[in-house]
Amino acid sequence: MSEHVIGEKSEVLFHFSIKLEDGSAADSTKVHNKPAKLFMGDGSLTENFEKCLLGLKAGESKSFDLEPEDAFGQPNPDNIYYVERSKFGPDAPAEVGSIIAFTQPDGTELPGLVREVAGDSVTIDFNHPLAGQKVTFEVDILEVNG
Structure with a gap:
């Protein structure tokens, strides 16, 4: 050693x-x-x-x-996004607490946490958990x- x-x-x-x-x-x-x-x-x-x-x-x-x-x-407010509910499907439902991988333009995947679902708007948090x-x-x- x-x-x-x-x-x-x-x-x-x-x-x-x-x-x-x-x-x-x-x-x-x-x-x-x-x-x-x-x-x-x-x-x-x-x-x-x-x-x-x-x-x-x-x-x-x-x-x-x-x-x-x-x-x-610290959480960065710029890492919070609002996505239309229609973009979610049965394989990735918009449920609070779900972690969903989003494919970036460069092909890498970024996990986002569903924070809130209100009407047709889904709040996704891309800050580190x-x-x-x-x-x-x-x-x-x-x-x-x-």
Whole structure:
């Protein structure tokens, strides 16, 4: 086992769990036993999240609390859309709480949460489901390279 310490350019293989303020688990890589891989400094995580990982070594575990700004950000009102109810069908009904994948112009799919159905208008929220929430990350560092 190498004694590499996580630095600003490390490649890190780790398991993580995300817990909400009420203690419920929102996500965990352990469910399917598929650890996450991260290249430090690639912009996929916030600066404060990365700072929490700096200095950890393979085999170490850590738990840290993140404010919404350091986790998934605050909800952005520009990510709320109103769609005509006629655009929904039996395979993707407009029901509050449903998550429906919408195909973007570039072909990628973006999940949206149905927030409200009023008459012929359906409110879809494309913000990350954890936006605006304080979360606790628990990480188990498996491997550190570089």
